[in-house]
Amino acid sequence: MGTWNDYLEQNQPRFFAELLDFLRIPSISALSEHAADVQRAAEWVAARVTAAGMEHVQILATGGHPVVYADWLHAPGKPTVMIYGHFDVQPADPYDLWTSPPFAPEVREDRVYARGASDDKGNMLVPILAVEALLKSQGALPVNLKFFFEGQEEIGSPQLGDFIPKHTDLLACDMVLSSDGGQWSEEQPLVLVGLRGGCGVQIDVKAAKADLHSGMYGGMVQNPIHALTTIIAGLHAADGRVTVPGFYDQVRPLSAQDRERIAQVPFDAAAEKASLEVPGFFGEAGYTPRERIWARPTLEVNGIWGGFQGEGVKTVLPSEAHAKITCRLVADQNPTQIVELLIDHISRQVIPGVTVSVKPLAFRAYPYLVPEDEPGNVVVREILHEIYGVEPFYVRSGGSIPVCSLFQRHLGAYTASFGFALDDENIHSPDEFFRLSSFRKGQSAYCTLLERLGR
Amino acid sequence: MGTWNDYLEQNQPRFFAELLDFLRIPSISALSEHAADVQRAAEWVAARVTAAGMEHVQILATGGHPVVYADWLHAPGKPTVMIYGHFDVQPADPYDLWTSPPFAPEVREDRVYARGASDDKGNMLVPILAVEALLKSQGALPVNLKFFFEGQEEIGSPQLGDFIPKHTDLLACDMVLSSDGGQWSEEQPLVLVGLRGGCGVQIDVKAAKADLHSGMYGGMVQNPIHALTTIIAGLHAADGRVTVPGFYDQVRPLSAQDRERIAQVPFDAAAEKASLEVPGFFGEAGYTPRERIWARPTLEVNGIWGGFQGEGVKTVLPSEAHAKITCRLVADQNPTQIVELLIDHISRQVIPGVTVSVKPLAFRAYPYLVPEDEPGNVVVREILHEIYGVEPFYVRSGGSIPVCSLFQRHLGAYTASFGFALDDENIHSPDEFFRLSSFRKGQSAYCTLLERLGR
């Protein structure tokens, strides 16, 4: 047997052909007419991890699109590492904006163009190939390993909130590595240390039983839009803080080190302003734009509506007005508790002449923050430093990846993001591509990472 | 020759048949496929006023539906009275809610059922018949008389704002009598002494060039819905007053007599609340519900929209938010000036991170208030008192009738409402009807009124 690196080198042409096969499956989770393709992708993955030498390979039903599980558990005394990724992809329309068809992968220079090339098929194939190289070259893995690949990430993993707590024995592990991620640039690595959570409510304000004539009733009957705008305007202070009592109580304050790490990540305010075409930034006083996005909770009205929205004039006094509100939450806020605070606060407001009701929205994600000394992230940082020759940025995301908080809450395992996507790779857009150099670099990086975790 | 009353008595069967003919014309001004029917109704009216003995009968183009003019000007030294009404009608759908078809008039008991029976064909035919009775029985009228009947009242008389100032010589008169009105009940007459005016603006708030992901940008980019709700919430104080500087400057205060007259008109708050299904009334502090509607200006948001309005959750940070606002105005507010105050006030607000623009809406009506001693109204009050045996209520309307302010501003003539519709006659609804007793009573009332005005 040679080294895992010899094995990788010898097998690159086959691996590349397999990548193209995988990319040809239009496993679009959002479109029900592609459900059979998502199933086909699961079967492809199951066969591929079997060929790699993994055991107990299973395609498991979730109630929605399936997941693929496999393990290799012959490293007693070593940690158990679970590798996560997803084999479903975003819809590909508009098709006419693609240079080559989204499910007929085409290589141009160092890049393979196809829907899912970067997000996440190219990235999730990488650790499978690394595991094969380790098993075929050394006959064993340096750690106990589990694969957990899902088919519904692009629609928000709706069934995993039930599936994971029901399969905690199967999925038990010490840490998770997620292939569904990327680096800052070709020269600059990153370590993902935080995600925001979220929750939401809808406000419904009702006045009269039907729309009224604003001449005949205006001034005597309360306008539900006035009531709603009063409620909403009162949810923020002029300095951008959320005024809901208790909203910030569980927020972990930013340490000097946190702020320093965030400040180290470049932010070109002028370029960002120009690209968004906003007259300026605005957010909570006392924080930089990055800190606001990465480390502070927010409350946003996502939509508001009531009365007449057409062309011209209709002098109506509307019967109803509505708003949808979602919050982004940071550690250690609890989405269920925040929903209660919102409902309490809004319901307690007394506005004459209307009834106000507040109900929770189906959006509840826990915030996620990795401790500095979490072993997975520590090793990921070391290896990225070795590969790139520079210290990684410590990055958070303002968005939510529900599966990371699910792993943490139900398995007690943190997730280290270890993927090689780059920002320019048009994920979720036409002409998505993945760099073949990243495909190759990732395979070695995963081998090194698993070896290091097994020490 | 007999008396006008003899003439009326002898001709009731013919008048009734003519009313049915008039009602058979589906002169729906809002539907372009009925434009020829509106024209046909104009021709019917022109022929009918000619038959009544009027002179200089003309169908005049307005750029939209036509108007019918006629006069009889042989009473030197007597006042010139112009009688107003409209021969267009509201749409009649839903047709299946009508007991008999809307344009196949049917008499049931004392009522004729048809679209336009009460609003305004039955009522506008009344003065034509009265004038015929006076001319045929006496050979002359007690005053100089003009008829001005329009075909676009139900769509807001859009062309009259141009037409009336261009025809001030033709339409010159000392007072206007409007057939387009009603009484409080079968036992209780009313004198209409005020109408509210109106104006409006649209507010458009813009943040980023496109909708953003609330996770990636929420907290850093201003939410245009937050900005808009802050602006709107600030337009009213908690006590219901409008906060726009100068808004109330030209408002004529309510005198003790005004308040007394308004208080004399019954208002059953509990019944009204139950019928509107509102939890309570709300309006400007210091005024009764009636005073707020009849004699105080208001500012109402007629519609608001921005962001996501669908089912479920979409965590979007919207790019835009919009609101349509109209005001109801009272004497002596000027709609053009109020629009300027609104634009000034809203534009002056500084909200970081968004651009706010405010533009006028195509709604501009002057408020209208008849002086106590206006001769037309004084005589109308006397005659109503004689007919009904009780003092009329002095009533205002919270709505706007643009043509009344046009007559006042361009002809210097006040309008006395002298019609016999009643509130239960389903105007603008299925099964509209007019009482044949009102049809007959109105003819005598108009003869008496014209005689009295000629004294």
Ligand SMILES: [Zn+2]
């Ligand atoms: Zn992904």
Ligand SMILES: [Zn+2]
């Ligand atoms: Zn009318």
